[in-house]
Amino acid sequence: MLTIGELARLAGTTVRAVRHYTAEGLIDEPPRNSSGYRSYGTMALITVSRIKRLRDLGLSLDQIRELLGEKPRALDDALSTLDNELAEQEKRIAAQRKRIAELRASAEDPEIPGELGEMLRRLEAEGVDGKLLRWEKEALLLVTITSPESLGQLTEAYRTFWGGPVRSESLLRLMRGFQELASEPEDSPEVERLAENLLADNPNITAMMQRQEVGDVGPMDAMFTDFIDSFAPAQRRFIYLMAERAVGKESS
Structure with a gap:
């Protein structure tokens, strides 16, 4: 009679595998000997050896179970x-x-394909900070998941930003300015200055944002709020200020 270690060694497998085969019902739970150890017999050795060989062929345990059953499958x-x-x-x-x-x-990004992925690559090529690029990508992924119907408008917005050298430079100034807000206090005047410059350089932003449909507040809105909460206080204030000014509201 064999201990579990001896059985595993002779069958060319591991103790862990033998225990797994037992738990799966492929071999019977063995009796214990007088010393309290489980003792495996000849049939257990034959069965474990068969399982090992069949597993090496790539068969699943369910397929092996059918081969070992009372009416074995061919x-x-x-x-x-x-x-x-x-x-x-x-x-x-x-x-x-x-x-x-x-x-x-x-060089296409499988997560953000098409023009939006190209926009991220252009920002990277222009030397935009890696952390800011990651935030931008995460925001695009969130939109893709929660509001795929708005991707067309988002693509149009970025296409507007890249509409020429002047606008491209405006976008890069925005990205760098937003990055610098991370070290500013929440009430920094740089927040208003950056928002005003963005709207002045890109008057079409207001029209594009006003065309977006406003729906009921739901879990998706809470997810965007949760995402925005990951930014520094001055950066969060800029995001909310931009939304308010773009739709013609006064900042609170």
């Missing part, structure tokens, strides 16, 4: 099923590798 059927599954995996892997090759060749 091994050829199980291998045919496995072969079909592997063929499907090969197709998926080939498609994934093709997509990866396309992404590497184009």
Whole structure:
């Protein structure tokens, strides 16, 4: 009779695997010997060895269970099923590798594709701070998840920013100014100055924001508020001030 360690060694597997096969019901719980240790017999060794060999072929425990049952399934059927599954995996892997090759060749961001992804790359090329770029990307991802219908308007807004050298420089000034607000107090006059400059340089922003539909406040609004709360106080004040001024409200 064998201890669990001896059984695992002879079968070419691990003690952990033997315990897992037992928990899965593939081998019977063995009796304990006079010393209180579990003692495995010949059939347990044969069964564990079979499981190990079948696992090495790639069969799942459920498939192996069918092969070990009272009415065992034919091994050829199980291998045919496995072969079909592997063929499907090969197709998926080939498609994934093709997509990866396309992404590497184009430098496209798989998370933020299209013009918005291109905008992020342009900001990176212009030397915008990495933390600010990460915030910008996270904001775009949040919009993609919670409000995909507004992506067209958002793309139009960024397209406006990149409408020429002057506007592009305006966007870069905005990004850098927003970054500098992180070290400013909440009541800093730089908040109003940055908002006024942005609206003056980009008069179309007001029109674009006014075209957005205003819906009931819901969990998505709470998520955006939670996201904005991750910014420094002066940066948060700038975001809310911009929204108020763009729709013609007075700042509180």
